[in-house]
Amino acid sequence: MASISPDNHGLRLVTRYAVLTLVAVIFVFPLLFMVMSSLKPDTQLLNDTSSLRAFLPVGDISLDNYSAAFERAPIGAFVLNSVLITGATVLLTLFVCSLAAFSFVFLDWSGKAVIFSILLATLIIPYETIFIPLLLMASQLPWIGGDGFEIGWLNTYRVQIIPFIADGLTIFLFVQFFRDLPRELIEASRVEGASWWLIYRRIVMPLSGPVIATAAILKFLFMYNQYLWPLMVVQDESIRPVMVGLGYFTDQLNVPWGEVMAYLTLITVPVLAFYLSLQRVFISSVASTGVKG
Amino acid sequence: MANVLLKGIKKSYGAVEVIKGVNIEIQDGEFVVFVGPSGCGKSTLLRMIAGLEDITGGTLEIGGRVVNEVPASERQIAMVFQSYAIFPHMTVRENVAFGLTIAGASKAEKAEKVAEAARVLQMENLLDRRPSQLSGGQRQRVAIGRAIVRQPEVFLFDEPLSNLDASLRLDMRMEIGKLHKSLDATMVYVTHDQVEAMTLADKIVVLKDGYVQQMGAPMDLYHRPENLFVAGFIGAPSMNFMDVDILSRNGDTARVSSNIVAEFAAPVWRDGIGSGRKATLGIRPQDLHPVDTGGVLEGTVTLAERLGTETVVDVALKNGTRVLASLAEDRVFEPGEAIQLGFNPERAHLFAPASQEEKLVAQTAA
Numbered sequence: 001m002a003s004i005s006p007d008n009h010g011l012r013l014v015t016r017y018a019v020l021t022l023v024a025v026i027f028v029f030p031l032l033f034m035v036m037s038s039l040k041p042d043t044q045l046l047n048d049t050s051s052l053r054a055f056l057p058v059g060d061i062s063l064d065n066y067s068a069a070f071e072r073a074p075i076g077a078f079v080l081n082s083v084l085i086t087g088a089t090v091l092l093t094l095f096v097c098s099l100a101a102f103s104f105v106f107l108d109w110s111g112k113a114v115i116f117s118i119l120l121a122t123l124i125i126p127y128e129t130i131f132i133p134l135l136l137m138a139s140q141l142p143w144i145g146g147d148g149f150e151i152g153w154l155n156t157y158r159v160q161i162i163p164f165i166a167d168g169l170t171i172f173l174f175v176q177f178f179r180d181l182p183r184e185l186i187e188a189s190r191v192e193g194a195s196w197w198l199i200y201r202r203i204v205m206p207l208s209g210p211v212i213a214t215a216a217i218l219k220f221l222f223m224y225n226q227y228l229w230p231l232m233v234v235q236d237e238s239i240r241p242v243m244v245g246l247g248y249f250t251d252q253l254n255v256p257w258g259e260v261m262a263y264l265t266l267i268t269v270p271v272l273a274f275y276l277s278l279q280r281v282f283i284s285s286v287a288s289t290g291v292k293g
Numbered sequence: 294m295a296n297v298l299l300k301g302i303k304k305s306y307g308a309v310e311v312i313k314g315v316n317i318e319i320q321d322g323e324f325v326v327f328v329g330p331s332g333c334g335k336s337t338l339l340r341m342i343a344g345l346e347d348i349t350g351g352t353l354e355i356g357g358r359v360v361n362e363v364p365a366s367e368r369q370i371a372m373v374f375q376s377y378a379i380f381p382h383m384t385v386r387e388n389v390a391f392g393l394t395i396a397g398a399s400k401a402e403k404a405e406k407v408a409e410a411a412r413v414l415q416m417e418n419l420l421d422r423r424p425s426q427l428s429g430g431q432r433q434r435v436a437i438g439r440a441i442v443r444q445p446e447v448f449l450f451d452e453p454l455s456n457l458d459a460s461l462r463l464d465m466r467m468e469i470g471k472l473h474k475s476l477d478a479t480m481v482y483v484t485h486d487q488v489e490a491m492t493l494a495d496k497i498v499v500l501k502d503g504y505v506q507q508m509g510a511p512m513d514l515y516h517r518p519e520n521l522f523v524a525g526f527i528g529a530p531s532m533n534f535m536d537v538d539i540l541s542r543n544g545d546t547a548r549v550s551s552n553i554v555a556e557f558a559a560p561v562w563r564d565g566i567g568s569g570r571k572a573t574l575g576i577r578p579q580d581l582h583p584v585d586t587g588g589v590l591e592g593t594v595t596l597a598e599r600l601g602t603e604t605v606v607d608v609a610l611k612n613g614t615r616v617l618a619s620l621a622e623d624r625v626f627e628p629g630e631a632i633q634l635g636f637n638p639e640r641a642h643l644f645a646p647a648s649q650e651e652k653l654v655a656q657t658a659a
Contacts, residue, residue, distance in 0.1 A: 105550075124334050161610060182378065184374040184375075184376050184377075184378035185378050185380060187345050187365075187372075187374070187378065188372065188374060188378035188379075188380075188436075189342075189391075190344075190345065190364075190365045190366060191343055191344070191345070191365045191366065191370065191371065191372045192366070192371075192391050192392040192395060192439070192443070193366035193392055193395045193396060194366070194369075194391075195366075198395065203380060206382045207381065207382060
């Protein structure tokens with residue numbers, strides 16, 4: 001086998017870091033542009049876009065855009081709503097979809113293969129194509145809540161949560177992960193007298209950290225970025241999520257770009273915090289999809 | 294403890310039948326080993342006893358109760374898997390106590406039983422560790438510990454030592470043997486390693502292609518194999534086979550010879566061996582020994598393996614047939630050296646020719 005000379009090795013290392021740096025720059029610069037722009041007045045912001053100054057904290061730097069943004073839109077309420085809607089959807093999705101996947105992988109029932117195929121087929125249908133029928137349906141669905149029986153889900157939290165709980169992609173992710181779990185662990189549990197519920201709760205889910213993290217991040221991003229659906233189904237400002245709040249900045253001829261950037265910066269913080277908290281598990285999950293350990 | 298009774302057990306996957314009508318009686322407290330080559334159905338049979346595979350046909354009884362439709366958890370069995378199957382996210386203590394926890398045992402009961410199992414398996418110092426901090430042998434101990442705390446009626450072992458290295462395998466084999474004696478439990482053990490089968494079993498069941506080829510005490514199978522497959526499978530190195538003609542048959546003996554085997558009288562205790570017919574002669578390598586003159590087999594040495602306490606000699610006979618001789622001594626042979634081999638005729642095995650033998654097996658099993 002040919003040995004690799006130190007020079008060759010150094011060159012490889014430099015190339016590798018150069019490529020990685022380039023990729024990092026491509027991903028980081030838009031964020032940097034957003035944060036820097038949020039600190040500048042509109043005139044300077046627009047002038048700076050033609051130079052590297054757009055990415056630097058130079059010129060007239062202040063937090064004015066943030067205070068203006070807070071005045072224009074009830075940001076606190078929007079963020080709270082988003083956290084509530086997204087959090088509830090993520091938790092319910094993880095529970096429902098992992099149970100469905102558990103059934104697909106570990107239980108025997110007729111028609112399993114066909115239903116799983118149909119489920120996979122739903123992956124290619126964009127939500128936008130079903131929003132109109134879904135809206136009509138949601139407007140006529142019954143509900144029994146604190147106020148007793150009522151018809152129609154519009155203008156509620158539940159209409160922003162329930163339609164997104166079960167989804168093909170999350171079930172598929174869980175199915176793929178469960179299939180790779182050692183079969184003997186499940187069999188040993190059965191022999192030891194564990195019920196299916198107990199196997200799900202005590203054996204399968206505690207071993208599914210990576211896929212839970214992956215599914216949670218994907219769902220979180222999807223839900224947090226929802227714009228069209230909440231715009232269609234919610235008119236009440238007090239239960240609107242953050243993305244709809246962007247509308248507060250674009251309903252006039254002159255868009256206040258600085259405030260938009262300040263608003264975007266503020267609503268990006270929860271996403272980054274959530275991602276960073278699960279980053280390690282997420283990466284190990286992505287890495288393990290190709291390698292059986 | 295309980296007995297296990299398999300009556301006409303069959304298993305099919307779609308149109309493929311993998312277990313073709315198996316009858317086995319396992320006595321209370323008996324150590325039975327299922328042995329056979331890969332794909333013979335031994336693990337499937339064990340999994341059917343465990344309740345992890347459905348039974349296509351026949352009846353399975355454990356402790357006098359038909360359990361065909363009884364779920365695994367209610368069969369009063371414990372199983373040890375080849376891959377250990379211990380839960381990576383639990384400590385050794387939690388693993389061992391898992392079955393007890395499910396059964397709702399009290400903390401005191403769990404602590405007592407886990408401590409007892411740990412003492413028996415010498416793993417008291419491992420109880421608070423995670424499986425990732427254990428060696429293969431220690432993991433297998435944990436798996437066995439998990440099995441014994443529940444005091445099941447039947448223990449099932451599915452190739453439990455296959456993932457261990459040779460020296461550890463010997464240790465664990467001895468420990469399982471001791472465990473059987475101390476628990477006096479009914480144990481069913483699957484392996485493809487015939488040494489494990491010979492050393493552990495009260496009774497060996499040899500399987501091939503979904504049929505039971507023979508079952509009995511290890512030495513019965515070794516000394517009186519019923520067919521060529523069992524003769525070749527039990528014993529290491531494998532038995533030597535060569536075609537011979539039956540010159541005459543007189544009660545329990547037959548005079549045989551061939552172009553490579555000098556005429557001699559062999560014992561007969563099987564059907565299908567008659568005067569003027571062909572037969573297969575089987576001689577164990579351990580029964581062959583070099584002689585200076587008057588050997589029954591003549592050939593040249595092609596290879597000699599010196600193992601210290603024994604020497605295995607590969608001999609090419611005059612017609613090209615290869616035989617192995619295993620000598621209980623350290624001896625030097627040169628390749629190409631002429632050699633004559635003799636044996637005690639009483640230790641010779643005569644089988645009906647291979648084709649006829651296969652047919653007999655199939656008929657018996659059906």
